[in-house]
Amino acid sequence: MKKIRWLSIPLILMTLGLEFRVNAAEVQSYNSQGIVGFGPGSGVQPPVNPNKPDPTLPVFPQNPDGSKPNPGGNGSLTIDFASSFDFGNHKISNKDQTYLAKAQKYFDSEVLTPNYVQVTDRRGTFAGWNLKVVEKTQVTQIDSGPQKYKVLKGATINLKSSETASFTNEKSPKTQTISGLIPGVETQVALASTGEGAGTWVIRWGNDSMVTEDGLTTAVSLFVPGDTPKDATAYTTTLNWILSGLPTNVPN
Template sequence: MKSLKLATVGTVLFSTLLLSGVGHVSAAPGPIPANRDTNAQVKFIEDESPTDPTDPTDPDPTDPVKPVDPTDPEKPVEPGTNGPLSLDYASSLDFGEQLISNKNHSYFAKPKFLRGADGEIDTKNPVPNYAQVTDKRGGEKGWALSVKQNGQFKSVKESRELVGAEITFNNGEVASASSSKAPSTVKKSFSLKADGTGVAENVMAASKGEGFGTWVYRSGDVSTMAESIELSVPGATVKDADTYKTTLTWTLTDVPGNTEPETPGN
């Protein structure tokens, strides 16, 4: 009986040793270096806020400027339209003070002035007159910019028309800091119809796959801007000693432009 008891005790002790891990052989270590993949993401949404005007000679949207209205220098710059596709700015034109003449004459819109960092008008560094468009929709969906004249110049006092007067834009070009493909439609030169019915379609237009970011359509560069927007007035037209005014309407649409670029003069 004792020997049976001892044998039983010995069996229990042996089992306990096995369960406690005595004599256990360790598994082989995993591979080093060890790898594990994790996720990272960013989500973009359309920006509805307006975009400020930029310098047309260096249109960097991170460095906005304050253009000066040529006929009312103290007038604040009106904000651009809201939305991810926006018309940010368009220059007012000033053809200056001219002598009454009975000869045919051409007058040129003055270049644009900007305010410096000190808030003062920087008269030493004029820039071209321009219009600015920003596309922050993503996907390069395309858009088109046009302009029309809303009737002939009329005198302020008597509302007499400046018969035969015509505005012509020359040296049109685009500029941007964007890496997107440039708008394929750019009108180098065009004249406005003074009866209010004419529209210069697609002055600047981006087809699909073009035109993301901020783009300016400017009339000339620093060397040609002084004679890039012309007002021709017939000598036979009767003129009052008065100021003559009209308005232009710039229109931005989300309709993509033509796929073929405009040729100079079109």
């Protein structure tokens, strides 16, 4: 019995040694790479729904007169669309009056939305941008006939309850309420500081809760003083939207 025990020990050691040599086989590794690059985007970004601003789902806004809006800019920092405001037709009054604008209409849908302006930043620099608006002239008669009162003196456009919306998760630009545009004076609408405003952004005035059953929006209005004389004709003005990148510090 003792011989059997001693003879079994070398066999076990030999088996363990063989197993160790198999598990210690040599392993090598080698690294390769995948690479992709990006540059500033370009082209025209179509308008998006201001309530669901998905750039892959364009919409087709309609001007108050039923015409198509002008196309947006072509580049990496663009104004894509801005609503035109229709304040309706009213009887001449000698009292102060506030007239609400009609909500935004579309060619491809019966749904009405808040009025809005749309900006796209595809520069890829996160350098920020500034959006302003200027009323080019006071509200003036469209007709060139013999009417007596060519200008609605003291009439002011108001843009309230401004909100931002985007399909991205980037930091939002900041907006402000506009109480009374002054003809010829630039007024800030939205400011994207450095690190803000990348992608497509909508600045809308109000939301669906501010669109009335009559298709008006309480967030955009025209105030006309009662003592302003008026002819029985149509008046209009032009809003010029101005988008610019933020200035950069240039070393001396």
